[in-house]
Amino acid sequence: MPKPKIILRGLPASPGIVKGRVKIISDPSQGSKVQYGDILVTEMTDPRFVPAMGKAKAIVTNIGGLLCHAAIVSREMRIPCVTATKKATKILKDNQEIIVDGTEGEIYETK
């Protein structure tokens, strides 16, 4: 079986591996776009994103570190999180199926 291709790298911020569909939100008011089991992709998060984060299976952000809001909340929610990818919101597309590896800080495409 071919190894999935890495499409993005960032900082591993909360461990775990999951597969899901990308939902890019640029503003917390778009939070309803995220359905249970989606992967939330955004520039950075703040508490207004929490309702959407609660539905997400994993979180990927463009900026941040181990101490950013997304990392802290993901570790609390026990869902994978990769921060500091720099360009997740540009490279990933809405509804694209990806694998998020929060332990290695890598994002793979599924086919």
Add this chain to the structure above:
Amino acid sequence: MGQKAKYMKRNKKKTILEKIGISNNKVGQWKTAGLKISYPMKVRPHFLKSMDGFFVDVADRFVPPLSKREIKEYIKNPKKFRMALLKNLRFYTKFYESLFPLIRKTEKLENKEKTAALLSLLYLFQSAMDHHYYHYDRYLAYENYSQTPVGYWWKKLKILYTKATGERVSRSRPSKDFLNLLSLDKEILGIFKKKLSKNDFFELEKVLKIIKMFERTQEDESRILYGTHLRESKLLMTGFTIWNNLCDGTKTNSSVIKKRYISDIKEIMECHTIIGIRKLLHVGLKHFDKEIIFEFEREIKRWL
């Protein structure tokens, strides 16, 4: 002298924000309450870099650093750091909320005066942010600097982690066990309890508790600034509205900018808002019309 002439003469002496209701008395009250504003905006020579790439240029470079005394005190007493941060944040919130209604009042000023007033509001908004928000907040992200309050405890955590596992903690690829330890995972804590001496494990629990407090502080801080519901954040609304009005005013009346710098200002105004604001206040001010800068500096002087 007629009534109108008298009014004009009196008004001419007023600074730009005085014209829309900010008296010297009001400025004095803010200063007495502890408001800090500095001018000009300077890049710090030895600034600390956070891992949040974006914030290195817009915040880290400009943040007024904690003093040696503050650092020493906050390392010893992290709770004091939390209290100082939250107190300053609440103060800053009050301040920028007081700026918001003034934006509308700038409408009654003529073009150049309006630009000077909006520039003054933007400067006060950003400089107060540097002194009362970033001054503490940026330190929450400096886990890689052991001489800072957060970094000091992070270093301790890393040392204890290495003691238990024999592995160093990578900056770019922290291990699964390290991430689980940060999540206070019971299984990992059980393993660490077996691997560390009683004293070291006690120390680990203390360190994790302090790190959790820093994390909680960051969450509280965002809650104060942005709220917990999906309502608009007053912080962003204030900053973005001043910025948007300034950009609109400049687009419709380019005479507020010195001719040779029109394209430079246009370029700055096309940046991401947070980057644009910083660039404009740091390097873009001198591109505005001389009269505007004279009024702007006259206003800012009142706040120093």
